[in-house]
Amino acid sequence: MVDANMIVRERQLVIRREMDRRGISLKAVSLDSGIPYPTIVSYFPGEKDRQPATLSGAAIFTLAETGALPLDLLSLVLPAGFQIVRAPEDIDHDEFEEAARDYLATKGKAHHPDSPGGREIAPCEEATLDAKVIQLAAAA
Secondary structure (H helix, E strand, O other), rough: OOOOHHHHHHHHHHHHHHHHHHHOOOOHHHHOOOOOOOHHHHOOOOOOOOOOOOOOOOHHHHHHHHHHOOHHHHHHOOOOOOOOOOOOOOOOOHHHHHHHHHHHHHHHHHOOOOOOOOOOOHHHHHHHHHHHHHHHHHHH
């Protein structure tokens, strides 16, 4: 049987690498969320050989509610096919149109002969398109 705690911990390391790539500091996450800095470091350690503390449901709730981490990063702890998205209280049709046009433009670029997969959609492009579809669904 798969150890879900180990899977989540591995994904937390992926989140940390993505935080570093995006320039999201642990101190900023701590300040924005109100979660103590040592706890944030325990969830997202920078050392390769250090095993993270398992991210709790309460921590995920707090990080999402405060916006301290982008939802696409928090979604990495979920099983494949699941995403954490903010459901709109009211639909902003101008925003929805912009998101739809962004999806269509991104999809058009994915079919360009110079794209990573040529005329076919490459896995990296598919992941980007999937995220855009999820955002469209959340806005609907």
